[in-house]
Amino acid sequence: MDTATSDMEKMALAEGADRKLLIAVDFGTTFSGVAWAQTRRPDVQTIIIQWPDSTSGGLEGISSDKVPTELRYEGSECKWGFQVDDFGPRHQWFKLDLDPTQSRGVSDLSRLYPDQHALPPGYNASGEKLCTDYLTALRKHTEEVLKHKLPQSILKSTPIEYIITVPAVWSDTAQAKTRSCAEAAGMGKQLMIISEPEAAAIYALHAMDPHSIKIGDTFVLCDAGGGTVDLISYTVSALKPILQVEEAATGTGRLCGSTFLNRIFNKFLVDKLGLNEEWDEEVVEDAMKRFELVTKKAFRGSPTEEFVIPVPGLADNPAQGVRRGKFRMTGAEVSAIFEPVVQEVVTLVRGQITATNKTVKAVLLVGGFGQNAYLRETIRASVDQSIEVMQPPNGWTAVVRGALMKGLSQLEPTTARVKVASRSARKHYGTERMAKYDAVKHAKRPNYWDAYDGEYKINDMDWFIRKGDPVTEDKAFKRQYHKVWPVAEGHNKAVSQDLLMSQDPDNTGAPVYKDSGDVRYLARLTADLSCIPPNDLAQKTGKDGRQYYSVHYDIEMTYYSAHTKYAMVYKNVKYDSVTVEYV
Numbered sequence: 001m002d003t004a005t006s007d008m009e010k011m012a013l014a015e016g017a018d019r020k021l022l023i024a025v026d027f028g029t030t031f032s033g034v035a036w037a038q039t040r041r042p043d044v045q046t047i048i049i050q051w052p053d054s055t056s057g058g059l060e061g062i063s064s065d066k067v068p069t070e071l072r073y074e075g076s077e078c079k080w081g082f083q084v085d086d087f088g089p090r091h092q093w094f095k096l097d098l099d100p101t102q103s104r105g106v107s108d109l110s111r112l113y114p115d116q117h118a119l120p121p122g123y124n125a126s127g128e129k130l131c132t133d134y135l136t137a138l139r140k141h142t143e144e145v146l147k148h149k150l151p152q153s154i155l156k157s158t159p160i161e162y163i164i165t166v167p168a169v170w171s172d173t174a175q176a177k178t179r180s181c182a183e184a185a186g187m188g189k190q191l192m193i194i195s196e197p198e199a200a201a202i203y204a205l206h207a208m209d210p211h212s213i214k215i216g217d218t219f220v221l222c223d224a225g226g227g228t229v230d231l232i233s234y235t236v237s238a239l240k241p242i243l244q245v246e247e248a249a250t251g252t253g254r255l256c257g258s259t260f261l262n263r264i265f266n267k268f269l270v271d272k273l274g275l276n277e278e279w280d281e282e283v284v285e286d287a288m289k290r291f292e293l294v295t296k297k298a299f300r301g302s303p304t305e306e307f308v309i310p311v312p313g314l315a316d317n318p319a320q321g322v323r324r325g326k327f328r329m330t331g332a333e334v335s336a337i338f339e340p341v342v343q344e345v346v347t348l349v350r351g352q353i354t355a356t357n358k359t360v361k362a363v364l365l366v367g368g369f370g371q372n373a374y375l376r377e378t379i380r381a382s383v384d385q386s387i388e389v390m391q392p393p394n395g396w397t398a399v400v401r402g403a404l405m406k407g408l409s410q411l412e413p414t415t416a417r418v419k420v421a422s423r424s425a426r427k428h429y430g431t432e433r434m435a436k437y438d439a440v441k442h443a444k445r446p447n448y449w450d451a452y453d454g455e456y457k458i459n460d461m462d463w464f465i466r467k468g469d470p471v472t473e474d475k476a477f478k479r480q481y482h483k484v485w486p487v488a489e490g491h492n493k494a495v496s497q498d499l500l501m502s503q504d505p506d507n508t509g510a511p512v513y514k515d516s517g518d519v520r521y522l523a524r525l526t527a528d529l530s531c532i533p534p535n536d537l538a539q540k541t542g543k544d545g546r547q548y549y550s551v552h553y554d555i556e557m558t559y560y561s562a563h564t565k566y567a568m569v570y571k572n573v574k575y576d577s578v579t580v581e582y583v
Contacts, residue, residue, distance in 0.1 A: 029226060139185050349363060
């Protein structure tokens with residue numbers, strides 16, 4: 001190594017002490033995207049657009065803002081993304097296997113129009129293995145691309161941190177599985193997790209003309225992708241020093257993305273032309289490419305429109321509308337394909353507008369399907385005419401761009417442009433407590449005598465957050481609890497508190513008791529008191545004249561973009577903390 005090179009590497013190491021390379025991954029249901037930036041140059045944010053295909057295997061086989069979230073195993077080789085061709089079985093939609101509890105995982109569309117080449121969930125590989133293998137391929141490719149974008153000295157000296165996006169409505173189990181898969185894929189222990197709609201909103205609002213935004217404005221963001229459609233609403237709460245928004249309604253989502261247009265079109269072709277003697281898979285492939293690249297984008301909703309679909313090799317058949325290897329589709333036929341999918345999206349949008357209980361200024365459409373002109377115009381015709389329907393720039397990559405912006409602002413707060421100040425709680429969260437028995441309020445419930453307080457008690461729920469409550473991000477707040485036990489029983493080595501939650505799907509209100517409604521266990525916090533001498537524990541005399549140890553402690557809660565952290569605090573010492581689900 002020459003002296004000049006050595007000096008350059010030393011300089012890079014010195015400068016790299018406060019530099020990080022941030023890589024954001026939008027791990028999507030049907031397509032995934034990657035963006036990167038350096039904390040020393042946060043203004044330069046780059047989308048990866050080079051992907052290997054089925055023939056080249058190199059860096060530049062296909063140019064696209066995103067890559068398909070698909071896998072195929074061929075012996076010991078794992079094909080991914082554009083390497084997976086249209087023929088033969090493949091794994092797709094496996095991201096959804098990380099959270100099978102979500103009711104949106106199955107819709108009428110997914111039952112009526114399955115992909116004929118998709119392998120069933122769990123076939124020859126678990127959802128976790130599929131996600132890990134895919135994220136591994138994505139990471140390796142990304143890091144290979146960066147070798148051609150940055151000097152080796154920078155890459156060697158700069159720590160890399162990853163951000164990965166997840167649906168806002170995922171459970172704590174799905175969050176943990178996502179993190180585990182990403183870590184197993186080599187994305188590191190310092191992984192940041194950010195919710196998809198929040199990331200999309202950060203970019204979409206940042207991309208808007210700031211002079212058109214006022215305090216009190218409410219926006220509905222619709223992230224319409226290939227597989228899923230997610231909605232979230234925000235109200236502007238501040239404009240300076242940066243734009244701040246508060247969640248206006250609980251997010252919703254469903255499997256009704258643009259992939260279903262392709263599936264319905266496939267069924268339409270089979271029903272229409274499947275009996276033609278020359279019908280085969282190659283005919284379907286050429287027809288699907290034209291529908292995907294031209295027809296879906298050009299359709300405007302007029303029944304008089306006409307589209308030419310290539311069906312090479314099919315014999316002329318006037319009854320089927322086939323002539324010279326081409327098939328003509330009317331606007332009415334294309335409309336019938338769009339209708340069941342678009343109407344589900346419209347229902348979601350209108351439901352979200354209603355849920356805000358506010359005057360909505362605009363609906364912002366992002367995601368691949370969100371850029372569709374027919375979807376935009378149908379939504380525009382289905383909502384109040386005072387509501388604008390807009391497609392922000394770079395809508396297909398809004399999630400990954402917003403995730404990168406959010407990640408940069410976490411590391412370098414001065415780069416923040418949009419902040420989500422609070423969100424709407426998606427569930428009830430609380431603990432079980434002892435309460436004084438009330439013969440009227442607690443009729444027909446079992447009670448017991450509490451010798452310390454000298455009264456009858458009952459166990460009921462203490463909900464410290466109720467569904468729909470505004471939750472402030474990044475700000476800890478505490479709730480005090482109290483436990484007593486007889487001194488005669490000795491020094492307790494630990495004090496525990498279970499955290500519970502309720503989804504309340506029918507919005508009937510928080511359950512009063514743990515055994516009513518859908519109350520479920522979330523996590524357990526434990527304070528180890530074994531190091532505290534018994535004489536240092538507070539003692540009180542109970543109503544029965546006996547001595548009791550009396551311990552007051554706090555549960556501290558901090559809410560972040562895609563997870564929540566709880567801690568148990570005793571005498572200003574944090575004894576235990578646990579990271580659980582997004583609220």
